[in-house]
Amino acid sequence: MIVLMLYLFFWSWLPSAHSLIFQYHDSVEIEKYLKGISSTYPSITHLHSIGQSVEGRELWVLILGQHPREHRRGIPEFKYVGNMHGNEVVGRVLLLQLIDYLTSRYLTDPLVTRLLNSSRVHILPSMNPDGFESSKPDCMNTVGRYNKKGVDLNRNFPDAFDVNNNQERQKEVKAIMNWLNTETFVLSANLHGGAVVASYPYDNRGSGVQEGSSVTPDNDVFIHLAKTYSFNHTDMYKGNSCPGSNFPNGITNGFQWYSLSGGMQDYNYVWAHCFEITLEISCCKYPQESELPALWEANKPALLAYMKQVHLGVKGVVMDSNGNLVQNAIIEVAGRTNLNPFKTDLNGEYYKLLMPGTYTFTVIYPGHKSTTETISVPYGPDTFSAVTQNFLLQKLDFSALITQLPMATTTSVKKNPENNSASLLANAVTALTALIIQRQLLS
Structure with missing residues (x-):
């Protein structure tokens, strides 16, 4: 460990051979840069491709952290995604700058060090990347917006509220869906351009619309997340950064702004239990390169502050009566009935973002008594850790009856991301049935 610290400290004081200038880099240049960063900081980075674009370009992801090559229990997974629309290019630039900032300051900057640890x-x-390669510098044109097959990737995900959204999934979208199946992401943001505002789910009309907004059961958390970015940005919170715009506090519910089906942030939340918001970070979709340094300075504190929010709420594991970690145990929070119930992952872990307060958790697992706990939740980002609450379940004498229920299957919704709203309803019904029966048996 001492050798590692000396190594990283030494590199932090050297002029970086991979330092970035503020310009637009093509796919070849980005690949070269990421490989250079990965080789320079092998102990805190891991570079891999999650798939390819239609034209065969790699979708490179750089992972940063103390243990970049594998998940560690209790360490939440966070992600940023840029350049979903090929002609909205500022996010692509800012995420490269963020990589440079994080790697060069690890162990010397306290905030960066705590974030990555x-x-x-x-x-x-x-x-x-295909869309970017065909895009042209212009504020509002659409050249390069779509992928090589002319599809808007932010309309191409399965939609829980639109049973007719059964179009062919594009390669880039399939790559994201597979990625969400391999990592248990807790918090995310995707970066766009053409406005300056933080938008949060739902984008489509969900089960309830309140004052023009399509709200999730975690609406308070999403508003907090959007405001965290907005108020740490130099201008976004003002709500009027772009001509004609008026977003109070610099945030908006996606549906209230304009409705769309097949969006990525809704898919993340419903299917992958990952809280994602959409960040519109520049009035001009493809601004002049001379504007990039100011855009970085405006967004840098917000990008860092948002990352800390991965520590909101509660985290922990669920164990069966033998002390074994269990997958697909349902985690209910009173008053927050999610369309697709939150469950433990492959590692028996769960993460639930919540604002400070007192919450009642109920854990349901086939063959075991449901367990209910009241948990007091502090503001986790202050300590860089959500509060930990583990659950040890007790075996139910009537396990044979319970395990005959349809919900007893260990198949996770995430395993079948093409499920539509009908399957979500069935999932919710079986979960509710199990809960009612278990409580009747225990009464």
């Missing part, structure tokens, strides 16, 4: 950060600079 307490979370595992995944950065995908460009989700649509």
